[in-house]
Amino acid sequence: MDQIDTEILQQLQRSAKISMKELATIVHLSSPAVIERVKKLEEQGIIEGYTTKVNLKKINRSIQAIILFKSIDCKSLSNFCNAHPDVLECYRVAGEISYIVKIATYSVETLEQFIDDAMPYGTPSTNIVLSRTENSVIKPFTLE
Template identity: 45%
Template sequence: MDHIDKQILFHLQNQARISMTELGKCVSLSQPAVTERVRRLEENGVIEAYRTVISPEKIGKGTVAYVLFRTKECYPFLDFCRSAPEVVECYRISGEHNYLLKVMTDSTKSLEEFGSQCDPYGTYTVLIVMSSPIDPKFLIPSLEKVNLIADPE
């Protein structure tokens, strides 16, 4: 992956719906050349998917929590997590707990009900998100850094 690929990724992570013509202009390549590079990034698994960022509050999922979970029944617990619509992310972690879940519900009451459904699988600690003062960061943080990596002086 060269600096042009990193520039392409920078632009796509900021606006995944950008046209190939416009993307080509941004990275000084023709539309066919940039299309081929994007296709190669997709085939190599660098680009895994294109997604829309949805406002949780606007769709009634304003209660967000992280759940630290400890279980000895990993497979049944994971089956439960896969089928629970409240679980939007699940990570296997090291330390005192086995799993970290990101859970979204419409209310604290629904979050409590979700916790009750978790009871048969083990013990857990619920950390309710009060706010998110820092926006999610991009993996390719800035075009300037991409260019500095390409042209170290």
Template identity: 45%
Template sequence: MDDTDLQILSHLQRNGRLTMVELGKLVGLSSPSAAERVRKLEDKGVITGYSANICYEKLNKHVTAFILMEPKSCKHYAAFATSHPDVAENHRITGMYSYVTKVVTESVHTLEDFIDASMAHGKPTTLVVLSSSSCHPAF
């Protein structure tokens, strides 16, 4: 992977809907060359898919929280979390807790419902997000 590949990844992280013509111009390649590089990055598994960034507030989801979980059973908690509609992310981690779970929900009442349901799977510690700064792509 060279600097051009890293530039391609950076641009696609910011806007996955770029055309190959636009991408090629941004990185100094022809559109067929840009398309070939993207195809190779996909074939190597570097690019695993394309997604949309969602504004949760437009979906009436105004509360974001991170749940640090000490589960009784990792397998059962993972199944619970990944099947719950308010879970945006669930990560197995090291340290005092086994999971960090990002919950995006309508209200503190629905957050409380999630916490209550999660207690059947272990001990949750909840961190409510007050505000977020913009995120920047890693590349």
């Protein structure tokens, strides 16, 4: 990957809907050259896909929480999380905690229900998200 590929990645992360013509203008290449570079980045697996970012508040999921689990049944907790509609992300981690689960739900009551339903799989520690920041543009790591 060169500097132009890095800039293409950054622009696509800012807006996956950017036109190839506009992207070409930004990186100072022709549209066919940019299309070819994007295609190569996709073929190499550097670009895995394109997603839509959803405003959780506008779809009635304004309560977000990070729940840490000391799991007694990792496989069952993983299956429960994968099937639950409120779960956004689920990470199995090493250490004292075995799972970190991020959920977005409708209310404190539905958060409580999630916790109650998850209790058979481990001991939860719930942290309600008050605010968040996100680094939506990730640069490749380079050794210099």
